[in-house]
Amino acid sequence: MYNFRNDYSEGCHPEVLAALAGVNSESVIGYGADDYCKTCADLIKDLCKAPQASVEFMVGGTQTNFVAIASFLRPWESVICAHTGHVNGHEAGAVEATGHKLMQAQVAGDGKLTPAHILPLVEGGRDEHVTKPRLVYISNATETGAVYTKTELTALSKCCRDNGLLLFLDGARLGCAMASAVNDLTLADIAALTDAFYIGGTKNGAMMGEALVILDPALQGNFFRMKKQHGAVLAKGWLLGVQFxxxxxxxxxxxxAGHAVEMAQYLQGGLKNLGVPMMVDSPTNQIFPIVPDKLLPQLSKLCSYEIWSKADEDHTIIRFVTSFATPKESVEGLLAELKKMG
Amino acid sequence: MYNFRNDYSEGCHPEVLAALAGVNSESVIGYGADDYCKTCADLIKDLCKAPQASVEFMVGGTQTNFVAIASFLRPWESVICAHTGHVNGHEAGAVEATGHKLMQAQVAGDGKLTPAHILPLVEGGRDEHVTKPRLVYISNATETGAVYTKTELTALSKCCRDNGLLLFLDGARLGCAMASAVNDLTLADIAALTDAFYIGGTKNGAMMGEALVILDPALQGNFFRMKKQHGAVLAKGWLLGVQFxxxxxxxxxxxxAGHAVEMAQYLQGGLKNLGVPMMVDSPTNQIFPIVPDKLLPQLSKLCSYEIWSKADEDHTIIRFVTSFATPKESVEGLLAELKKMG
Amino acid sequence: MYNFRNDYSEGCHPEVLAALAGVNSESVIGYGADDYCKTCADLIKDLCKAPQASVEFMVGGTQTNFVAIASFLRPWESVICAHTGHVNGHEAGAVEATGHKLMQAQVAGDGKLTPAHILPLVEGGRDEHVTKPRLVYISNATETGAVYTKTELTALSKCCRDNGLLLFLDGARLGCAMASAVNDLTLADIAALTDAFYIGGTKNGAMMGEALVILDPALQGNFFRMKKQHGAVLAKGWLLGVQFxxxxxxxxxxxxAGHAVEMAQYLQGGLKNLGVPMMVDSPTNQIFPIVPDKLLPQLSKLCSYEIWSKADEDHTIIRFVTSFATPKESVEGLLAELKKMG
Amino acid sequence: MYNFRNDYSEGCHPEVLAALAGVNSESVIGYGADDYCKTCADLIKDLCKAPQASVEFMVGGTQTNFVAIASFLRPWESVICAHTGHVNGHEAGAVEATGHKLMQAQVAGDGKLTPAHILPLVEGGRDEHVTKPRLVYISNATETGAVYTKTELTALSKCCRDNGLLLFLDGARLGCAMASAVNDLTLADIAALTDAFYIGGTKNGAMMGEALVILDPALQGNFFRMKKQHGAVLAKGWLLGVQFxxxxxxxxxxxxAGHAVEMAQYLQGGLKNLGVPMMVDSPTNQIFPIVPDKLLPQLSKLCSYEIWSKADEDHTIIRFVTSFATPKESVEGLLAELKKMG
Structure with missing residues (x-):
């Protein structure tokens, strides 16, 4: 069966495994105070052209999101996000569990947030009987595979800075965003335009791990204690530094990431050739075909995927995801089978 | 330099690494819904003779402690623990961050809690102006290396059940506790006497991971959501099942664990022969020599260790820890050097 | 200047003040353990025909909402409410500050929640990566002055019970709801159809105070500790019992409450006669005229009111509120002045 | 029966009641935005010689403590307090419910905290695996009736400022502390030496209410939102301004307060003359006689009081409290009866 279920369905890239095996018998100091993490943090700061940044390695995306957000905010402050944002819909209330409200903006199918979404929430937040919006959460790529352009991110950044808002970018799928044909952002651009963001490892070649980059020195203090308090310090912290x-x-x-995107685009193109419509035209490694419900049983025998939502009475939007580990043969095999099915 | 700093200073046991490498290229369903976790949970339930149990894999000890405790308690309920308990002194307020008070009992040097510590706190907790004690937290081995006997754990268990208290056992170092010469508890005993406990992987051969066993079915519901909310669901959850x-x-x-204990006992015996006094006579893999302050600089060149506390004006209690990875040569080497130093 | 700003702009009804003065020099036991509270709780249980209920007096509405909700829920559980619900829009994230997510349904202008709003959220909540909806919050009267009928509340109650949801009714303005011409609910009906609700005192004649009625005995335990923990136990608790x-x-x-409603209806009728349109046709003590923006400066000299929202480019929706203390002369005076203004 | 149970057993002082009655029928703007609160805040700032201060009125002591503390701290920061501190022992975990750990110092019978208690906790807090101590909580008068001298408070203040700690003074019984013979502090002294403190109304003549004075402007921002979030904004906020x-x-x-202290001292003196020993020699309105257990049943018929703790096998420490409302006849009556009892 072909696997298009997710981009975290395999272990790690063979080179990552080799790196882990290579240090397995060394004695290393724990909790991320080791030289692997230090060297890797320096490398990331170089790539970001952000010598003032701090780099914090954590194990997963939900953890990184809520630990960072709760660390940055005061109790009466809240988060602005798209209603489709991962923090809102897929993290079991992790941000609220730290005491902070999410203020949701209804966004379009691409899942992107714009200044037009943010400004009315800022306006409403002037009333002292509500929480004060303080941080804008975006994902790149978004939950539906879209990618922010440099123009868009610059506009968001300006809007945030003009209104006393922090800009936080969830980079769980940053690799595929940056490997997509429509991307025109560098890590240095993202570092210059946001207050914090992370480079996702779990969904792009690591066993586990996200590298949070905190750009504003005012947000960096006591982050270790914050991580520790939320179970986000890996005892054998060097495992994350070594992987990154x-x-x-x-x-x-x-x-x-380029391979993952290429495979998804190959599949998306092939499906379109077969006349399958898409919910959105995704430039990254997640694609969203709309298929007749009656074909789902057959499809489920061919490959794994996720149900996204109903499209209409007789059609369902599904999600195919590719990864570093997706063989070209899987894409070709699936397309061939679908062609046979007609 | 000889490493006696901690039991999480190396990667994982070679057989664990081989197991991880063996499944690295398989496509597996995420979030712990896979067969490796299921099979491993069944194995643990068998070892515990507890078919009603649920087994929850998490990444680290602090995470396991606070997610479990916060899941079991209502907002007005609190935890009874030793003042030396890991949840009190080394987890950066993780339990309090979920809203729950720790009620500390002043315990002896062995770090063990007894019914005599618990009963006055239960009595005080009848006042409705204070939190209601609801869960007793113990560690086995304790933070100073001591091991609960079956008689002691039975007495604690009875005291808890008589007083409407849950008994939770932190098993971060359960392997070494059970491998020690003074242990007379089986996993099935522990499962019968506690309401929840965990089998620590991080400190005994795994890259990372703890296996929480929840014995009381009334405590098992919605635990996945609770883990997710606190960033405690590993995306590639099978990595934990495979390791355990x-x-x-x-x-x-x-x-x-037997090897780790043997190495520590060998070292403790050797030190005693050299006339070095111990803070406590530990039967496990952590030992606590009392050394003259003036020797510390030399010692720090020979080996890594942790400062525990001052013993008196001129002496310091230090901690040596052994692990699965401690070579016998390290122990012998250190003892030989110390002998030379006199 | 005529006061239509709010229903908590005056002290208390003279009979309430007399009652407080009458007990002022007595020595009474504190924290609500007194006989005034006990007798009053019995009276409320009689009125509700709910001998199994417990009655908890608290100081204000936000406090009552979040203390009750947080007491009833487990950490992974969330609240379903109208997007216009007071807990969502006017309580500065009080529910989220206790760790719980609000799942908002987009409702119509009357602010009422129906089973059709609830069911999709229940469906979405089956996914274990999100919080589990567990409590439905409604207000009666709603934030825009509407009143639930017995048929509507019965349908909501059945929907909740069929889906394992608690039904909680915010009764900050329950007096005016029940005094309105369209009401067909008794306190006993409300007690039979909800799991908890409160009788608001602050907005109907008391200096301060709300009487929470918890109907389900499973929700009653340790509520005193919960109140204490959130600063919701009034030291001189009898002051609340005496007022109620x-x-x-x-x-x-x-x-x-009947007087307040009568005054609002008189004003609403008069305004309609003058050709002023209403946002909604409210049957209670809050009315929502739509006025030309250019008239606002003059109006602000005549009377106090609140800006609700923009209606269109040139018009604003304002809110007039009446209370037990609104003199008929104020209504007549304002209408006369408006007639003069044309 | 003579009432010595507490200092919040009666309503309010007649002059306070008259003031409340005097404004009862006025229309006033809600939520503390009124002129009574403003004028009263100015009066308090004058008394404190602290023009930069902000004054925040809240309803009760527990509420004031936790709202202030949680507003001042970041998530990883904790509170240093005496083990006897009200926040630790009588507030049902209110501070922990906001996520913050209390670090308790074992203090002497007078309940006073000194730099010697604080410094080791600061030292221990340098370890990043624990919470960072950031605020020192003291009560004046203490829970056992003692009073800080200017010398003592100055030493505490210096210790806090030298170590980056905020000093917070719980003034629930500040009136009696300042009315005691041993007091040498003025409000201006307290304002100069602390970062925040409150003037307790509930226990000294008000129906309810505490006036929090926040001295450090950096701590004042968004306090209204913080209060609102925790149900600590009284809708009819002017009731607090009017009382203060x-x-x-x-x-x-x-x-x-002077009357209350005088009555307690009269009673304490009388008891000593009868040969009754005291737990401590209290200079304020709480006194702690040690009485034979066998006399308790008789005593309970004569007067109300609280059991404090066991003194030895046959004796119990009890607490007598006086207030503004304690008649001299009660003290004389009780002493006469006790004399008869022998």
Missing amino acids: QALLRDGLYFKI | QALLRDGLYFKI | QALLRDGLYFKI | QALLRDGLYFKI
């Missing part, structure tokens, strides 16, 4: 070194030192991270 | 299978299927877990 | 006795013993509560 | 004006405008507050 393997991914980032020689560009492996972007190379394998 | 490798550790528990054929007894590797207890075998390597 | 004065209000409820002989029907004063409903009599003065 | 009545108490503070002409010195009534200190006059009636």
